[in-house]
Amino acid sequence: MARTSSLMVTSEAFPLAKSGGLGDAVTGLARALSRAGVDTGILMPAYRGVLDRVVGIRHIAHLAGMPGGEATLVGALCPESGLPFYLLCNPGLYDRDGLYLDEQGQPYADNAVRFAALAHAAMRVAAGLPGMRRPDILHAQDWHAGLVPLLVRAAGLRYVKTVLTVHNLAFQGSFELECAGQIGVPGAYCTDDGARLHGRINFMKAGLRYADRITTVSRNYAREIMTPEFGCGLDPLLRARAADLAPIPNGIDDALWNPASDPHLGHLCYSARNPARKSRAKAALQKAFGLHPDQGAALLAMGSRLTSQKMADVAVEALPDALHRHPSLQVAIIGRGERQYEIELEALAARYPGRCAVRIGYDETTAHRLHAGADMLLHGSRFEPFGLTPLYAMRYGAVPIASRVGGMADTIVDPGEREGSQAMLAATGILFDGDGAPDMGHAIDRALRLYAQPAIWRSMQRNGMACEFGWNTAAQPYLDLFENMVDAPRRGRVPAPTIRPAPLPAYARSSLDGMPAPAAY
Structure with missing residues (x-):
């Protein structure tokens, strides 16, 4: 019997690209799932310098008609993590000094296009590309990959299931609604029942609305984000999808963070x-x-x-x-x-x-x-x-x-x-x-x-x-989740409540304009 196949879709993964805790979490979970028997790969942008840090680069596909222009998808192995990576190459979008921010510390003006392209690449993989196994699970990480569930749903790819992991709900990837056509989001999905929030297209809401399952990184946070205080305007939708939300605590790399063998010490x-x-x-x-x-x-x-x-x-x-x-x-x-x-x-x-x-x-x-x-x-x-x-x-x-x-x-x-x-x-x-x-x-x-x-x-x-906080502890709940999803038929569309714009905390208001998940030290 073939092993379950999971493709993580992320904006960063240690050690190839990292701004903070997201990069650590993606790699830590991917390694734990791989050790547990899941065929796990990571899809991310080929930022500046990334191709120099991988080996065994092979061409997979030329992708035409993508947001931001034509792109190339390559496969490679990261020798430091031992994980297979699938890298989306488009120098016009990704060959820059920063992952998300310009020299003035502001989000790149085309972040909507940059991360929509990543989601479209994931959808193309789900549809099937020569020389690459079609994944059973597309595992979207935070707002940067929030369009993945929407695009998979819009394309009618019923044989691929989607999971969205919310690492930080305050950072949502919110952009002008007029860019929807440019980034390939069908108009039927740009409604209050779809990906629209506060009159803008919202990548995080798209993921929450259309993913087959949702996970958060701690139990208490799962409870918090269903309240107005921490829900950042998305708590009604999260409450409506509570049955599909699973709190699975993160872990830490207990080999990297080990005072008995830490090379930094x-x-x-x-x-x-x-x-x-x-x-x-x-x-x-x-x-x-x-x-x-x-x-x-x-x-x-x-x-x-x-x-x-x-x-x-x-x-x-x-x-x-x-x-x-x-x-x-x-x-x-x-x-x-x-x-x-x-x-x-x-x-x-x-x-x-x-x-x-x-x-x-x-x-x-x-x-x-x-x-x-x-x-x-x-x-x-x-x-x-x-x-x-x-x-x-x-x-x-x-x-x-x-x-x-x-x-x-x-x-x-x-x-x-x-x-x-x-x-x-x-x-x-x-x-x-x-x-x-x-x-x-x-x-x-x-x-x-x-x-x-x-x-x-x-x-x-x-x-x-x-205390034991290693990633192996987090891997088992994901194994159970993936197994249940692969064996179960796709659910119908989940009814969404009407989202009434409400006053947001100051930290959330400042985070809605396409900002990345913050670094965690």
Whole structure:
């Protein structure tokens, strides 16, 4: 019996192209599914430099009549991940410095065309191309691939099933309705019952409306996005499709993020069996960031995008108070984002030399060493579909202090305010509600009280390091989902409610103009 075949359709996949957590998630799941016996491939654009990082390139098809002009589809193997890739080549669309944004940090004006072309390529594969197996499942990742289910439905390809995974609902790929003809979306699908939302064509809504199944990356996020607060205008449609929505938590690459063998740490590696060696990583981090060499100091790290979503505005207000209240507290920050927050954090570092240091930017080595050397990690967020960073922190023995939203509410075990001995048995971190500086400051205070109790703190570190968040855990629910879909007949069209435009949160309003899923550090 032939193995189930799945083709992931994505705008990025590590290590060929990555802006953040989406790229990690796609590759991590693809590898886990492949190990579990699914014939898994990845379809993505051939961005600048991608063809130089793959081997065994073979021509599959010349694709005429595509949005953005003629394109070529090639197959290749990525030696770093061991996965087969199918790369859509159109230099006019993809040969650029950035994946989604121009030099001014603005979305490319033709992003609708760029990612519609990707969806049309997936539909052509589903229809059948010589020399390439037709997949049983087309697995669309986030808004960039949101047109895939619509195009498969419009083409009447009943033998191919579609899944849409929502990584971040706030980023929807919303474009002027007039571009529908240019990107090959039939007019019959550009209605409020179809892909139209707030008078624009919405790639995310297209996927949610026409996919056979929908998945989200955490259980709590699945509940949240069916509410007006987190639904970003799509909660009525999500509630209507609740029976087809499956929360399947993401995983992390537990080989890449392993303090015992992390090449980014070199001689500083350590494990849960010898956590005392983490002190060497702490000393190295203090030296690298210009902090006082004090093992007794509580070293709090923050590594994220410096944006309102990640509560950078709250951090710039809460951290000065925390540094003032706790003379033994040290803070190390890496990240990039809105310039006003970068400036305020740099000013904070100047006020507290030797106790607070900020590096504007991001690189993998510094990120790994930040987790290894930190005692605790601050990760505030107004919404967080999954939350990879706190899991990395736990893996490295850094106790997370995080917002009680999205996947973090599922993965972090908070002992509660009383912090009694029984509650501490399974505790792995601190969660806080609200998005004000007092909320974050109180959570930091709680963490520092626990840090002052070495036995309790070591217990929390051990608990976190022992947690299993690898991708193999996530693979089985997808195996079950794919098996049920392949064996079941295609469902009829799911009735959609009328979507009444409603006021959206500020973060959602700023995200609807074709922005990519945000990077997750």
